[in-house]
């Protein structure tokens with residue numbers, strides 16, 4: 519498998535699993551510390567089509583012997599973020615982060631006030647939309663499993679490999695100044711995926 523296959527796989531998933539034929543979703547091979555990520559929109563307003571970028575650290579995944587099916591699960595997860603327009607939530611957090619970082623130069627007091635608000639609104643010092651951001655991850659996992667791979671065992675082995683042997687390692691983390699913003703662990707993602715998958719089956 520190579521990056522070209524990843525693009526083919528993304529095209530196939532969009533057309534055959536999510537029924538989106540007309541799109542501009544591009545897969546880019548990234549060599550950063552990021553393993554995978556996506557940004558894009560799924561427009562339902564004609565003539566604007568679905569657009570997005572999927573970043574995938576293909577070398578990292580090959581070196582760690584991720585199977586073709588596990589890579590497909592990762593790609594499907596990223597496509598799901600675009601399909602469900604999750605980028606809007608992420609964007610909101612990023613905008614706040616940028617804004618506060620710029621503000622910090624001129625008006626550090628405003629930043630302190632915002633931090634105070636964050637602590638009141640979310641005692642765990644999480645982003646104000648942390649629950650939504652976490653749910654986006656769980657939803658993307660479930661869509662990848664239910665709509666695309668249909669293989670729970672494969673999804674779990676993929677998430678296990680992403681944890682590099684420590685299931686308590688964070689799947690995502692958010693950083694904002696000196697605030698500690700833990701996201702979910704991979705263990706939690708596996709638990710939620712199993713739970714939602716089985717309840718989906720029994721409906």
Ligand SMILES: [Zn+2]
Pocket residue numbers: 595596599654655658
């Ligand atoms: Zn994700």
